[in-house]
Amino acid sequence: MKSLPTDALNQLFLEARTINDFAPTPIEDAVLQQLYEIAKMGPTAANSNPARFYFIKSDAAKAKLKPYLAPNNVEKTLKAPVVAIAAFDPLFYDKVPKLFPHAPVARDWFKDSPDGGQAAGHMNATLGAAYLIMAARAIGLECGPMAGFDNAGVDREFFGQNGWKSNFLINLGNRSDAPILPRLPRLDFEEACFID
Ligand SMILES: Cc1cc2nc3c(=O)[nH]c(=O)nc-3n(C[C@H](O)[C@H](O)[C@H](O)COP(=O)(O)O)c2cc1C
Numbered sequence: 052m053k054s055l056p057t058d059a060l061n062q063l064f065l066e067a068r069t070i071n072d073f074a075p076t077p078i079e080d081a082v083l084q085q086l087y088e089i090a091k092m093g094p095t096a097a098n099s100n101p102a103r104f105y106f107i108k109s110d111a112a113k114a115k116l117k118p119y120l121a122p123n124n125v126e127k128t129l130k131a132p133v134v135a136i137a138a139f140d141p142l143f144y145d146k147v148p149k150l151f152p153h154a155p156v157a158r159d160w161f162k163d164s165p166d167g168g169q170a171a172g173h174m175n176a177t178l179g180a181a182y183l184i185m186a187a188r189a190i191g192l193e194c195g196p197m198a199g200f201d202n203a204g205v206d207r208e209f210f211g212q213n214g215w216k217s218n219f220l221i222n223l224g225n226r227s228d229a230p231i232l233p234r235l236p237r238l239d240f241e242e243a244c245f246i247d
Pocket residue numbers: 067068069070121123124196197198199200219234235
């Protein structure tokens with residue numbers, strides 16, 4: 052495999068920013084489908100695919116979400132054309148026989164583990180949500196991920212039927228003309244990495 056060109060690295064990582072103010076340009080449903088079709092190809096343990104995504108577009112659905120948002124997240128979220136609830140299916144292992152057909156017993160590796168596979172499912176669902184962020188950037192959308200909300204309230208409001216558990220929110224869209232604060236520092240290699 053060869054490295055992506057600098058432009059691509061810039062778009063995905065080096066110049067990509069968390070966006071807090073979105074232009075009103077809508078996102079078509081077909082684009083959300085394309086986004087998922089790319090993101091789902093990221094690797095997960097035993098190909099378990101525990102991440103689930105609930106895309107909020109309508110004013111009615113945004114109104115249901117609003118009471119559960121941290122106050123500093125309300126305005127930016129209501130302006131975003133789409134808010135993805137990145138979630139996790141606690142019963143994700145029931146899909147493992149389809150997803151890992153050469154070893155369907157992998158379902159039980161998760162289900163019969165001491166925590167019923169919940170830590171592994173949550174970890175892999177978080178990876179899935181991260182893949183969605185990077186897929187969005189790859190197709191020219193920008194993201195504002197947010198953990199500041201009432202997870203239990205969102206789960207009651209949106210996932211009463213299917214039992215999914217919200218992980219974090221991802222505002223999606225195109226940035227407005229509003230200025231963006233300077234990039235915050237990151238840890239240096241020596242602070243965050245070790246080569247043995
Ligand atoms: C999982 C996650 C949760 C976050 N939660 C919030 C939040 O609740 N509110 C907020 O304003 N920003 C939130 N952020 C945004 C981060 O502060 C931001 O991504 C980080 O400072 C890096 O900014 P940059 O991408 O512009 O470099 C969150 C980011 C992530 C990945």
